[in-house]
Amino acid sequence: MTLRPPDKRLLVLDDDADVSFTICTIAKSAGHDARATTSADEFLHLVADWAPSHLIVDLAMPEVDGVEILKRLADVAFDGAVIVASGLGNRVLEAAGRAAAENGLNVSGVLGKPFTPNRLRELLSDKTHQPPLKAPENWPQEFQVTRQTLTAGLAEQQIGVYYQPKVSCATGKCIGFEALARWHHPDIGIIMPDRFIPLAEETGLIGELTRQVFGQALRWFAESFRGTASTIALNMSARVIADAGLSEWLMTQCQVLGLDPHQIVLEITESSSMENPIMMLEFLTQFRIKGFSLSIDDFGVGYSSLIQLARLPFSEMKIDKMFVISAPQSEESQKIAAAIVGLARALGLLVTAEGVEDQWTLSFLAEIGCDTAQGYFIGRPMPPDATLTWLMSPPASNGVR
Numbered sequence: 088m089t090l091r092p093p094d095k096r097l098l099v100l101d102d103d104a105d106v107s108f109t110i111c112t113i114a115k116s117a118g119h120d121a122r123a124t125t126s127a128d129e130f131l132h133l134v135a136d137w138a139p140s141h142l143i144v145d146l147a148m149p150e151v152d153g154v155e156i157l158k159r160l161a162d163v164a165f166d167g168a169v170i171v172a173s174g175l176g177n178r179v180l181e182a183a184g185r186a187a188a189e190n191g192l193n194v195s196g197v198l199g200k201p202f203t204p205n206r207l208r209e210l211l212s213d214k215t216h217q218p219p220l221k222a223p224e225n226w227p228q229e230f231q232v233t234r235q236t237l238t239a240g241l242a243e244q245q246i247g248v249y250y251q252p253k254v255s256c257a258t259g260k261c262i263g264f265e266a267l268a269r270w271h272h273p274d275i276g277i278i279m280p281d282r283f284i285p286l287a288e289e290t291g292l293i294g295e296l297t298r299q300v301f302g303q304a305l306r307w308f309a310e311s312f313r314g315t316a317s318t319i320a321l322n323m324s325a326r327v328i329a330d331a332g333l334s335e336w337l338m339t340q341c342q343v344l345g346l347d348p349h350q351i352v353l354e355i356t357e358s359s360s361m362e363n364p365i366m367m368l369e370f371l372t373q374f375r376i377k378g379f380s381l382s383i384d385d386f387g388v389g390y391s392s393l394i395q396l397a398r399l400p401f402s403e404m405k406i407d408k409m410f411v412i413s414a415p416q417s418e419e420s421q422k423i424a425a426a427i428v429g430l431a432r433a434l435g436l437l438v439t440a441e442g443v444e445d446q447w448t449l450s451f452l453a454e455i456g457c458d459t460a461q462g463y464f465i466g467r468p469m470p471p472d473a474t475l476t477w478l479m480s481p482p483a484s485n486g487v488r
Contacts, residue, residue, distance in 0.1 A: 097211065098139035099123035100130040100156065101172065102148055106200070110143060113204050117211055127151040131159060139167060141211060143198065146173035146183055154183055161190035168193055170210050174200035181417050196416045230275060232282050234290045240270055240283075241295055247271045248303045249468035252477060253320070253439065253461045256453040261478060263318035265354075265461060266304035267468050268296070288326045297327050301337065305351075307471050309344035320352040320382065328370040338377050348378035352403060356384045368399060375400045382439070386427060396434065404431050408442025411462070415447050425455040432456065 097119045101107045107123035114121040122137065124130050127150055134142070142160070146153035153171065160169065169192045171184045180197040188194045196210045230236070240246060250264040270278035287293040301321055308319040327333055341348050353374060371381055382403035383395060396404070406427050413420040424440070431438040440452050443462030452460050466477055 095119045096137065096139040097121040097141045097143065098130065098133055098137065099143045100127065100148065100153075101125065101143070101145040103145075106145075110207065113207050114211060117208050119211060127156055130156070134160065134163070134165060141168045141170065141195075143170045143172050146171065146175060146179065154186065157183065157187040157192060158190065161187070161192050164191070166193055168195040168210075170195050170198050172198040172200065172202075177418060181413075181419055185413075232278070232286055234286065234292070237283055237286055237290070237292055240272065241292065241299060244299070245271050245273070246296060246299050247470070248300055248307070249470055250304075250307075250474050251461055251468040252466040252474070253318075253459045254465050256440075256449065256457045256460050259449075261317070262459055263312075263320065263350075263352075264308075264474065265320040266300065266322070268300045268322075269468075284324070288324055293324050293326045294330045294333075297324065297330075297333070298336065302340065305340050305344055305346065308350075309346055311474070312350075313345050316350075318350050318352050318380070320354050322384070323353045323355050325355060325367065328366050334370075334373045334377060334379075337374075337379070349380065352380040352382050354382040354384045354405065364398065371399055371401075375402070396430075401436065403437040403439060406438065406440045406457070408440075408462075411440045411442040411448060411452075412444060414451060415445065421451065424452070424457075428455050428457050 095118055097111070097114045099107050099110050099121065101110070101123065102125050104123075104125065107125070111121035111123050119141070122133065122139075124133065127148060133139070142165070144153045144156050144160075148156070153173070157169070157171070169187060171180055171187060171194065173180050173183070177197075177199060180199055184194050184197045198207065198210060247269050249267045249269050251267060252261050253263050253265060254260060255262050268280045268284070270280075270283055272278055284293075284296075287296045304319055304321060308317075312319075337351075338348065340346075341351070355371070375381060380402045381400060382405055383399070383401045384405045385407045386404040395401075404427065406424055410420045410424050410427075414424055428438050437458045439459045439461065440448075440457050441461050443449050443452070443460045444464050446464070448462075449460055449464065469477060
């Protein structure tokens with residue numbers, strides 16, 4: 088059962104009654120009904136019976152620690168806003184917040200003690216209470232993504248491409264797009280790539296899928312941006328390294344369409360670049376020799392980042408969105424992002440940040456010297472005909488275009 092809270096109800100769990108009183112007073116002044124308790128058992132009963140919209144959970148509780156409370160909230164699928172509080176320091180707070188978020192809770196942020204009234208009001212604001220978007224599960228029960236259905240989808244040219252804009256952090260000008268696969272199923276509607284890409288990799292269909300997506304994206308890019316300095320980023324699975332003819336096929340496509348290989352950025356995830364390292368080294372080197380750019384995607388989330396940078400001929404790195412999305416609330420994420428940009432500069436690599444969702448983050452990335460950025464604040468993935476509208480529309484207040 089999922090507990091769905093109404094708005095403007097705050098429940099506080101803290102063993103310090105004075106702190107709880109202060110929090111409740113500030114919350115009430117901000118328009119919230121507020122209650123507090125020092126008992127973990129009473130807190131969990133109130134979550135079920137009172138249905139709060141916001142929770143503040145102190146980590147250092149005498150009987151049951153806050154991490155265990157957060158796990159129990161995840162177990163009952165609480166989907167209100169959760170604020171993690173403690174005086175134990177930012178590293179502990181942020182680690183607990185990440186654990187809660189990875190367990191499926193909607194973590195608005197962390198509240199270090201002592202705190203300011205403005206910080207608490209910010210965390211309680213409607214802007215921070217944004218339950219995660221969930222794809223509607225309205226598929227017919229008999230439909231399953233299988234090798235057979237995916238094979239049929241490929242045969243019937245049902246795999247399409249959406250494009251997400253990338254902008255210069257310094258100027259806000261559009262410098263290119265990333266191509267993202269979407270399955271346009273005639274009965275189901277749009278099926279997201281996480282539903283079918285892993286299956287394509289497991290069943291050997293990834294080669295055909297890659298060529299269909301690359302072909303569509305390159306034709307669109309040639310029609311729209313041939314002769315410009317714009318770039319198109321294409322996601323490449325490590326499973327296609329067995330396709331010895333892919334680099335020649337891609338080169339032929341560029342010649343036919345009149346594209347410069349330098350305009351094409353091939354993105355490969357950090358984790359997948361560890362698969363069959365010798366073949367991967369040969370495979371990627373062939374692409375660089377032909378003039379294609381190579382980007383290491385999701386940089387910073389695996390254990391092999393520095394090894395991969397030393398071994399493989401990348402020309403760009405993409406900061407994993409985990410560090411970008413959390414940067415406004417996390418000094419640790421800010422420092423990691425800045426360190427990645429510094430490393431890229433030292434190695435002569437371009438750096439892109441994904442997951443930009445607000446103006447503060449875009450400004451921060453410009454300040455630390457990040458080259459390009461993408462994210463919902465800049466533009467969501469869009470069908471081909473929407474890209475021209477996006478490009479022709481007046482620049483937003485942030486100057487992005």
